[in-house]
Amino acid sequence: MYKLTQQQHEQLLCFWICTGPHKCSSSSTYHSFLDAADVVLLRSQLLGWYDKEKRELPWRTTAMTETDVNIRTYAVWVSEIMLQQTQVTTVKDYYNKWMKRWPTVHDLAAATLEEVNQMWAGLGYYSRGKRLHEGAQKVVSELKGQMPQTADSLLKQLPGVGRYTAAAIGSIALGQVTGAVDGNVIRVLCRLRAIGADSTSPAVTEALWDLANTLVDPERPGDFNQAMMELGARICTPKAPLCSQCPVQTHCRSYRKKPLIVPDIEDCGNTETCSLCPSEPWDDELGVLNFPRKPAKKPPRQERTLSCVVIRRQEEGEDEYLLTQRPDKGLLAGLWEFPSLLLDGENSETKQKKLLCAEISRILGTRLTESLFQSVGEVVHIFTHIHQTYIVYSVCLKDGKTQTKTDNTQWLSRSALHEAAVSTGMKKVCVKPWCVVQRSPHTAQIKQTILALEAEKK
Numbered sequence: 219m220y221k222l223t224q225q226q227h228e229q230l231l232c233f234w235i236c237t238g239p240h241k242c243s244s245s246s247t248y249h250s251f252l253d254a255a256d257v258v259l260l261r262s263q264l265l266g267w268y269d270k271e272k273r274e275l276p277w278r279t280t281a282m283t284e285t286d287v288n289i290r291t292y293a294v295w296v297s298e299i300m301l302q303q304t305q306v307t308t309v310k311d312y313y314n315k316w317m318k319r320w321p322t323v324h325d326l327a328a329a330t331l332e333e334v335n336q337m338w339a340g341l342g343y344y345s346r347g348k349r350l351h352e353g354a355q356k357v358v359s360e361l362k363g364q365m366p367q368t369a370d371s372l373l374k375q376l377p378g379v380g381r382y383t384a385a386a387i388g389s390i391a392l393g394q395v396t397g398a399v400d401g402n403v404i405r406v407l408c409r410l411r412a413i414g415a416d417s418t419s420p421a422v423t424e425a426l427w428d429l430a431n432t433l434v435d436p437e438r439p440g441d442f443n444q445a446m447m448e449l450g451a452r453i454c455t456p457k458a459p460l461c462s463q464c465p466v467q468t469h470c471r472s473y474r475k476k477p478l479i480v481p482d483i484e485d486c487g488n489t490e491t492c493s494l495c496p497s498e499p500w501d502d503e504l505g506v507l508n509f510p511r512k513p514a515k516k517p518p519r520q521e522r523t524l525s526c527v528v529i530r531r532q533e534e535g536e537d538e539y540l541l542t543q544r545p546d547k548g549l550l551a552g553l554w555e556f557p558s559l560l561l562d563g564e565n566s567e568t569k570q571k572k573l574l575c576a577e578i579s580r581i582l583g584t585r586l587t588e589s590l591f592q593s594v595g596e597v598v599h600i601f602t603h604i605h606q607t608y609i610v611y612s613v614c615l616k617d618g619k620t621q622t623k624t625d626n627t628q629w630l631s632r633s634a635l636h637e638a639a640v641s642t643g644m645k646k647v648c649v650k651p652w653c654v655v656q657r658s659p660h661t662a663q664i665k666q667t668i669l670a671l672e673a674e675k676k
Contacts, residue, residue, distance in 0.1 A: 224424075229608070231650075233390075243294075243443070248411075248412070248471075249413050249495075250411065250429065251411075256469065257433060260433060260466050260469050261433065262448070263465045264442065264445045264449065264466055265435060265438060265445055266465065267465035268441060268444070271452075272445070272448055275306065275310065276297075276310060277296075278291060278444070280293040281294055281390050281391055287365075287367070288363075289322055291367070291387060291391040291392060292323045292326075292354075293317060293536070294390050295350075295365070295379075295383075295387050296350065297309070298383050299346050299349070299350055300313055300316075300384065303342070303343055304510075306451070308341070312337075312338075318572075320335065323354045323357050323358065323365060323368045324354075324358055324363060326350065326351060326354035327351075327354040327357065327359075327570075329351065331348060331351055331552060332552075334351045335347060335348075335553055335639035336406055338639070339642075342437040343602075344551060344552075344641070345378070346378060348551065348552065350378070352377050352378075353378065353379070356376070361375065368388060369385050369388030369396055372384040372387055372388060380426075381399075382398055382400050385397065389440045390440035390444065393439060394441045395434060395436045396434065396439065397427060397429070397431040397432075397434045397443065398421075398443040398446075399427055399430050400447060402446070402449070402450025402454075403426070403430060403443075403447060403450060404417050404451050404510055405444055405454055405456065405458065405510055406454045407429050407512075408472075409470055409472040410472070411429065411460075411471055411494075412471035412475065412500075413425065413426070413493055413495075413510065414511050415494050415496060415497070416513055417513065418512060418513065419493075422494060425493075430443075431546050433446075446615045449465070449466070454506075457507070461473055468672070470510050471506070472506040472508060473505075473506055495510055496508070496509075498511075516600075516603075518605040519603065519605070520607075521560065521561075521595045521604050521606050521607070522560060523558050523560050523607070524553070524558060524608075524611065525562060525597075525609065525610050525611070525644075526556055526557050526558070526574045526578060526591070526610075526611045527556050527575075527594075527609045527611070527613075527647065527648065528540035528612075529612065529615065530617075530620055530629055531614060531617075534631065535631070537631070537632070538631055539629065539632070540557060540578075540581070540622070540628075540629055541556060541558060541628055541630055541635070542556075542557050542581065542624075542627050543627070549601070549604075552639070553640060553641050554628070554630075554638050555640065557578055558608075559573055559574065561609070567593060570593075570609060570611070571591045574611055575588045575590075575591060581622050581624050582622055582623060583621075583622070587615070590613045590614075591611045591613050592611060592612050592613070593609075593611055594612050596609055597610060597646045599642065599643030606643060608643065608646075614636060
């Protein structure tokens with residue numbers, strides 16, 4: 219009589235669970251963890267790898283060494299907000315500078331929004347800094363200076379804190395036993411359990427959170443969640459996963475999946491009604507890259523913006539540059555920029571000069587002539603959802619005492635401009651050497667400024 223191996227027995231059991239008369243009409247147990255021993259083993263393997271391979275990061279050090287729970291929670295909160303849509307290597311310097319200047323939530327609450335924007339400049343997604351500031355002021359004014367102490371209260375009481383951020387802070391800073399699902403964890407879990415449906419759909423989202431809450435280690439929830447993120451960031455990467463180095467490879471359904479002529483006995487046998495299975499067939503060439511699957515991104519909308527570098531010449535000291543402040547809501551809220559106008563459709567250079575001349579004349583309360591405005595080139599900056607092209611002009615004012623007649627404007631020297639709360643896109647406008655062409659007697663001055671800014675940036 220033919221005797222099944224242990225692996226074949228497990229496969230048949232899985233097949234029966236997925237296709238038997240009791241099968242679930244929405245998603246099968248193929249996409250979950252049935253065996254408690256497997257969960258315990260995965261925790262051990264992942265944490266063992268993390269203890270040996272984890273990166274030394276300042277917020278991790280604070281989470282491990284800071285005994286004051288209020289400071290610890292605040293520090294992790296700051297790091298999690300900064301890490302949203304931003305790489306670790308970029309965040310480290312910003313985090314260290316932030317914590318040095320505002321080491322407690324009381325310090326941040328006492329700061330001005332202008333100071334916060336200035337510190338955040340260059341980090342992107344600028345509303346995050348504003349929400350941190352608003353949250354700190356709320357903690358001090360409404361919560362008696364005490365940070366919320368559970369994931370639920372963090373979610374409800376702090377602006378800009380969503381489900382993932384609350385769970386991450388709760389587990390890392392407070393030791394709360396809760397899973398945390400970010401982009402890295404989505405990728406890891408989808409591959410581990412061969413979840414191929416749209417990873418942004420409500421059904422998949424809830425399934426992933428259920429998985430995360432099942433797997434999280436009750437003794438080390440913060441370390442486990444960080445280990446999952448670390449695994450996704452360094453091993454289970456989007457395009458070139460290092461499967462041979464993965465500590466939980468034996469648990470990965472997408473890695474173990476092989477091309478077969480007949481359906482794999484270990485596959486989910488309920489694909490027609492399973493809300494977690496992919497709608498498209500498995501691609502042998504992609505392997506684990508079959509998962510996760512997301513809807514195609516909408517192309518960023520195209521925008522063209524006129525931007526004018528207005529220089530106020532000084533007989534002594536540094537020349538100064540005119541900046542205007544953006545509205546306190548919307549894209550790049552509250553940041554400073556060179557006077558700018560959003561274009562509607564294509565415009566000739568003559569029309570562009572006319573528009574800028576009218577705008578700068580309005581700001582300065584004087585009448586300029588269009589001939590003063592010189593075109594110096596274009597600068598492209600990509601936001602998440604906007605492909606922005608800045609069409610750059612310059613104008614040089616000989617009167618060093620020229621004043622503005624509107625609110626929310628200021629004149630800044632080159633060194634002050636370098637430190638101001640100016641967006642990355644706008645900094646590109648003033649540091650591109652090719653923006654200068656020999657078209658007016660003022661371009662030498664502009665070129666000197668641009669090259670100096672470029673040197674400082676390096």
